[in-house]
Amino acid sequence: MVDTPSDKPLVSVVIPVFQEAGVLQVFLASIRQVLSVSPVSYELVLVDDGSSDDTWPLIMQEAKSSSAVRGFRLSRNFGKELAICAGLEKARGDAVIVMDGDGQHPASLLPELIRLWQASGADVVQAVKRTRGEESLSNRVGALLFYSILEKLSGFDFKGASDFKLMSRKVVDAWLRMGERNVFFRGMTAWMGFTTVQIPFEVARRASGHSTWSYLKRLKLAITGITAFSSMPLQFVTFAGGLFLVFSIFLGGQTLYLKLAGRAVSGFATVILLELIIGSFLMISLGIIGEYLARIYREVKGRPRYLVSQSTETDKNPPQDFLL
Numbered sequence: 001m002v003d004t005p006s007d008k009p010l011v012s013v014v015i016p017v018f019q020e021a022g023v024l025q026v027f028l029a030s031i032r033q034v035l036s037v038s039p040v041s042y043e044l045v046l047v048d049d050g051s052s053d054d055t056w057p058l059i060m061q062e063a064k065s066s067s068a069v070r071g072f073r074l075s076r077n078f079g080k081e082l083a084i085c086a087g088l089e090k091a092r093g094d095a096v097i098v099m100d101g102d103g104q105h106p107a108s109l110l111p112e113l114i115r116l117w118q119a120s121g122a123d124v125v126q127a128v129k130r131t132r133g134e135e136s137l138s139n140r141v142g143a144l145l146f147y148s149i150l151e152k153l154s155g156f157d158f159k160g161a162s163d164f165k166l167m168s169r170k171v172v173d174a175w176l177r178m179g180e181r182n183v184f185f186r187g188m189t190a191w192m193g194f195t196t197v198q199i200p201f202e203v204a205r206r207a208s209g210h211s212t213w214s215y216l217k218r219l220k221l222a223i224t225g226i227t228a229f230s231s232m233p234l235q236f237v238t239f240a241g242g243l244f245l246v247f248s249i250f251l252g253g254q255t256l257y258l259k260l261a262g263r264a265v266s267g268f269a270t271v272i273l274l275e276l277i278i279g280s281f282l283m284i285s286l287g288i289i290g291e292y293l294a295r296i297y298r299e300v301k302g303r304p305r306y307l308v309s310q311s312t313e314t315d316k317n318p319p320q321d322f323l324l
């Protein structure tokens with residue numbers, strides 16, 4: 001399954017793809033061109049995340065023309081994180097590189113990632129965004145807010161974090177041992193530690209098409225990231241409760257005093273305000289607890305993280321190992 005059978009190290013490039021028919025061929029050609037002159041053997045592990053366009057036929061075609069290409073098609077759209085997870089499980093390389101399939105992670109950086117891995121002996125070579133490319137202002141602000149909250153809550157540094165990285169076999173095996181369903185790839189790799197070297201890169205323009213991440217998808221990922229890496233929001237509920245207790249002792253004392261002094265007449269506004277404030281705090285607290293509960297529920301159900309419906313390795317029959 002490699003380009004040339006040899007004792008050169010094997011590097012797997014895992015690429016999650018969703019509705020990328022417009023860019024895929026050109027992108028794969030650029031990767032193959034770059035890797036064919038590098039001092040390693042390679043395989044391309046393409047995970048089609050339930051695309052409805054021509055992405056899968058294109059992957060099959062690529063796999064037919066080159067034995068270095070391996071394609072897996074998920075049974076529906078499971079989201080980028082789980083598509084990466086599928087790719088990591090299928091990858092067989094001594095090192096695995098994860099990158100986007102839309103051309104935004106430049107193929108020209110691959111030799112440098114590999115060189116650094118071999119030269120430095122580091123377990124993770126992390127490509128760090130120099131700038132955030134041509135993102136909209138709302139996306140930038142959203143990302144800044146999310147990462148600063150996540151950093152404060154979890155204590156990990158996510159500055160310039162991207163999913164573009166090389167991981168050694170040891171790290172991939174360690175990653176695969178984390179069986180959680182709420183997958184947040186970059187957070188989980190940051191959590192693992194290991195020696196990491198960084199390499200800056202400029203986010204390229206999308207070759208064509210458009211980002212399929214809606215605001216809702218981004219928000220969901222942000223909530224997954226925060227709940228998976230911190231239980232601080234739950235402590236916030238306790239903290240808010242404590243604050244209200246102090247406040248209620250003060251207000252209760254004052255009300256009682258006015259009552260005993262026979263001056264308890266007005267106070268309608270206070271009652272309404274208290275109702276509203278306490279009501280909304282209670283609902284937010286329930287929401288936070290519910291969020292954790294829903295995630296615990298998802299974890300205990302123990303369903304497979306994704307399902308593979310087709311693969312280029314078993315053309316006719318669905319793979320037998322489809323349960324992971």
Ligand code: UDP
Nearest residue numbers: 016017018049079080083100101102211212
């Ligand atoms: N992607 C995926 N599943 C999804 C959405 C995206 O596998 O549900 C892939 C997509 O094909 C691309 C990568 O994830 O290779 C990054 O997606 P995109 O460019 O839409 O995100 P952005 O660059 O805006 O973060």
Ligand code: MG
Nearest residue numbers: 100102104211
């Ligand atoms: Mg992109």
